[in-house]
Amino acid sequence: MALISGQAIYVIWLRDVKRFIRARSRLIGNIVQPFFFLSILGFGLGTAIFPGIPSGYRFIDFLTPGIVAMTVLFSSVFSGVSVLWDKQFGFLQEVLVAPVSRLSIVIGRTFGGTTTAVMQGFVILAIALALDVKISLIGLASGILFMLLLAFAAVGFGLVVASQMEDFHGFQLIMNLIIFPLFFLSSAVFPLEGLPDWLKTIAYLNPLTYGVDGLRYSLIGFSSIPVLVDLAVLLALCAVMISLGSYLFSKSEA
Amino acid sequence: MMRLDNIALIHVENLTKVFEGSFVAVDRVSFDIQRGEIFGLLGPNGAGKTTTVKMLSTLLKPTSGTAEIAGHGIIDDPDAVRRSIGIVFQDPALDDELTAHENLDFHARMYNLNRQQRSERVGYVLKLVGLHDRADLRVKKYSSGMKRRLEMARGLMHYPKVLFLDEPTLGLDAQTRRSIWDYVARLNKEEDVTVFLTTHYMEEADFLCSRVAIMDHGRLVVLDRPEDLKSSIGSDLITLECSDSGRFAERLRKEDWVENLKLHAETMIIGTKHSAERIPEVVNIARDVGVRVTSIETRKPTLEDVFLYYTGSKMRDSEPNTVDRMKTTYRQWARRS
Numbered sequence: 001m002a003l004i005s006g007q008a009i010y011v012i013w014l015r016d017v018k019r020f021i022r023a024r025s026r027l028i029g030n031i032v033q034p035f036f037f038l039s040i041l042g043f044g045l046g047t048a049i050f051p052g053i054p055s056g057y058r059f060i061d062f063l064t065p066g067i068v069a070m071t072v073l074f075s076s077v078f079s080g081v082s083v084l085w086d087k088q089f090g091f092l093q094e095v096l097v098a099p100v101s102r103l104s105i106v107i108g109r110t111f112g113g114t115t116t117a118v119m120q121g122f123v124i125l126a127i128a129l130a131l132d133v134k135i136s137l138i139g140l141a142s143g144i145l146f147m148l149l150l151a152f153a154a155v156g157f158g159l160v161v162a163s164q165m166e167d168f169h170g171f172q173l174i175m176n177l178i179i180f181p182l183f184f185l186s187s188a189v190f191p192l193e194g195l196p197d198w199l200k201t202i203a204y205l206n207p208l209t210y211g212v213d214g215l216r217y218s219l220i221g222f223s224s225i226p227v228l229v230d231l232a233v234l235l236a237l238c239a240v241m242i243s244l245g246s247y248l249f250s251k252s253e254a
Numbered sequence: 255m256m257r258l259d260n261i262a263l264i265h266v267e268n269l270t271k272v273f274e275g276s277f278v279a280v281d282r283v284s285f286d287i288q289r290g291e292i293f294g295l296l297g298p299n300g301a302g303k304t305t306t307v308k309m310l311s312t313l314l315k316p317t318s319g320t321a322e323i324a325g326h327g328i329i330d331d332p333d334a335v336r337r338s339i340g341i342v343f344q345d346p347a348l349d350d351e352l353t354a355h356e357n358l359d360f361h362a363r364m365y366n367l368n369r370q371q372r373s374e375r376v377g378y379v380l381k382l383v384g385l386h387d388r389a390d391l392r393v394k395k396y397s398s399g400m401k402r403r404l405e406m407a408r409g410l411m412h413y414p415k416v417l418f419l420d421e422p423t424l425g426l427d428a429q430t431r432r433s434i435w436d437y438v439a440r441l442n443k444e445e446d447v448t449v450f451l452t453t454h455y456m457e458e459a460d461f462l463c464s465r466v467a468i469m470d471h472g473r474l475v476v477l478d479r480p481e482d483l484k485s486s487i488g489s490d491l492i493t494l495e496c497s498d499s500g501r502f503a504e505r506l507r508k509e510d511w512v513e514n515l516k517l518h519a520e521t522m523i524i525g526t527k528h529s530a531e532r533i534p535e536v537v538n539i540a541r542d543v544g545v546r547v548t549s550i551e552t553r554k555p556t557l558e559d560v561f562l563y564y565t566g567s568k569m570r571d572s573e574p575n576t577v578d579r580m581k582t583t584y585r586q587w588a589r590r591s
Contacts, residue, residue: 011363019351090347094408097311098364099336 008100009108016079016112020119034071034124038063039131041189052191054222064128064135065143065216066188069150071124072117073208076151077179079113080158080245081171088167102250106159110242113155114148121147125219135219142227143218149234150211156241163248186212192224207237261325262286263415263448264293264310268319271305279305281472282319287465289415292442292449294463296456296557302472303452304344307420310450311341324415337365340409340447341418346401350394354385354404357393358411365412379407382444383437399430403437410445417441419451423458431455435462456557466557470565484555487563488513488525492536494550495520502545506536518566523559 020027042060053062086092095105129135161174185199186208192200203209214230217223223230264287271280280302287293295303308314310321312332320327326334348357355376362372380386383403393401402422409417422438423431439462442449453459459466460480467477476483496502499522506512506524511532513525526532529552540547562568 005366007363007366011360015349015352015356015360018356019349022351089350090343090345091349092347093313093343093345094347094361095364097313097336097341098361099333099366100364 003101003103004107005100005104008098008104009111012095012105012108013112013115016109017115020112020116030071030075030120031123031127034067034120035127037070037189038067038124038127042131050191050194052193052224057220057222058133060128060131061133061220062191062216063189064125064133065219066186066212068121068124068128068143068147068219069186069188069208069212069215070183072121072147072151073154073179073183073211075117075120076113076154077158077161077175079109079116080155080160081162081165081168081174083109083159083162083249084165084168084171103246106242106246106249109159110152110155110245113158114151117151117154118144118147133220136221139218139221141218143215146211146214146218146230146234149231149238150208150215153207153211153234153237153241156238156243156245159245159249160241163245163252182206182208185209187216187224188212207233210234210237263289263291264321264323264450266310266319266321269306269309269316269321270318271302271309271314272317278472280309280316283469283472283474284319285467285474285477287416287448287450289448290442290446291464292438292451292462294459294466295450295452295469296454296459296466296561297452297469298454301454301469303454303469304420306469307341307418307450307452310335311339311418312336337412338414339416339418340412340414342402342405342409342420342422344420344424346398346405348393348401348405348408351392353390353392354380354396355389357404358408361408361411367412375411375413379410382410382441383407397430399426399433402426402430402434406437406441410441410447414447416448416450419449421452421454423453423455431458438462456561460557468557468561468564470561470567475564476560480557483557483560487516487523487555487560489527489555490525490529490552491555491559492524492526492529492532492550492552493559494522494524494536494547496522496540496545496547498545502540502543505539505543509535509539516563516566518562521562523563525555529553 042063046059048059050059053059083092086095125135165171185203185206187203192203195203210225210230210233213223213225214227214234217227217230267284269280269283270278272278283306295306297303305314309316310323310328312328312335320329322328323335324338326338328335349360352360358376358379359372362375367375377386380389383406385400385403385407388400393404396404406419419438423434426434435458438449441447451462463480465478466480466483468475478486499517499520503515503517503522507515511526516523533550533552536550537547
């Protein structure tokens with residue numbers, strides 16, 4: 001069979017986007033939660049002084065790229081893991097019995113998950129604009145690039161998780177034990193400068209740190225890591241996650 | 255392609271699946287299916303029917319043995335096999351959030367149909383299963399019978415040669431079941447598609463199938479046309495329950511009107527002609543050998559009897575309990591005499 005089937009990739013992507021738009025409650029939940037984070041944390045901690053935030057930037061400016069990254073991250077991981085959903089509801093069999101390579105299925109899913117994640121990222125950006133956060137329009141292009149890479153890697157991670165689980169029960173555990181700590185230790189909600197050395201080390205081993213930093217550089221114009229390093233780490237992460245995700249997915253049986 | 259006319263559309267040879275190193279789910283199963291048939295694999299839950307379907311549809315690799323569908327080996331060329339078959343799984347495999355039309359479009363693109371084929375085919379298959387006026391309704395609004403029909407339509411989208419139906423009426427009420435049967439018979443005829451179905455409903459196999467293979471504990475027990483299966487165990491049956499059946503059976507086997515006789519614990523099945531007229535004789539013989547008959551019944555053989563005859567056990571979850579039925583019949587018969 002053809003390794004890459006354009007029509008299959010397109011229709012798997014299309015299905016993800018349609019489902020995303022139709023699942024109103026999920027859509028609202030996915031936007032309201034980051035909105036709360038942004039407004040409550042943004043204004044609640046707005047008067048605090050953090051080392052590592054250059055003068056001229058408010059805390060909410062610093063926070064916005066972090067919350068965009070959070071939205072993209074959570075949504076993409078969930079997209080990857082939702083393979084389990086299809087498994088539970090039987091739809092996965094329909095996909096797996098078609099004369100389509102597993103690679104095409106993974107690519108379609110990844111594109112779908114990435115698209116919906118980036119769409120949500122944009123909604124958060126719009127909210128941030130409404131909250132008077134100054135977002136650099138020139139940096140938006142590279143911001144999109146970082147969102148895409150982050151989403152790719154996270155969908156891949158979701159697929160890896162899904163391949164190791166039978167149903168959704170373990171998902172909450174993964175969220176609490178892996179995703180949340182990684183998110184909080186990624187400079188998304190506070191700068192790493194004030195951390196003790198051991199936590200700082202962990203933060204710099206956390207690939208998400210580079211995604212958040214790259215996004216922050218793009219959107220509001222400052223970063224604590226050279227942006228090319230951010231880009232390199234994220235590219236490597238994508239490569240690893242997507243290949244691991246497709247490898248494990250291709251081995252799973254219907 | 256010409257040679258396909260002469261050989262079987264599905265050729266299965268010693269197909270075997272062993273799970274976890276020891277559990278033999280399917281045990282050296284062989285059969286041929288001709289073009290145009292409605293072939294039924296009949297057996298209780300856990301007999302290995304679904305595993306067989308999964309191997310034939312290339313979702314599961316056989317431990318040993320082979321099969322060919324439309325000339326393509328399931329191991330050598332799974333992709334060609336997949337293109338030649340449509341399948342309706344035991345559990346619904348539709349996307350509830352999408353409309354019927356979108357589900358079919360998804361399928362069509364997965365099977366790489368071009369734009370013209372897609373638009374033609376969607377309308378056609380929906381009409382075939384009577385859902386054309388519900389095409390734009392989301393599937394979550396469908397009843398379970400409608401979902402089944404939609405899945406059958408979807409299975410036909412890509413012009414398959416064989417349509418697999420794994421327990422097509424499981425969990426449906428009697429009326430819906432009948433309507434599904436009509437649709438299956440109709441698309442077999444109108445679409446000229448060979449149907450391979452699995453079921454544990456005797457009546458379903460009897461009503462629909464041109465040939466039935468009975469499967470139990472992973473093995474193919476017997477395969478024939480339903481009417482031949484039934485007549486193979488006698489044109490009429492006397493079923494009776496009695497004590498000490500061994501001696502009784504020996505004595506009965508000497509009678510020349512007894513075509514065949516099978517013993518299963520306390521139940522005895524006698525195949526014969528004009529069974530009703532033989533009942534007094536059976537009862538007399540029982541009295542002679544000192545055996546007490548607790549119930550006796552005569553009837554035309556059903557596939558249930560065929561199953562019991564060849565496997566020695568009842569279909570594990572067949573509906574009205576046979577023993578209860580026999581007891582009722584005996585009471586009625588006793589009152590009459």
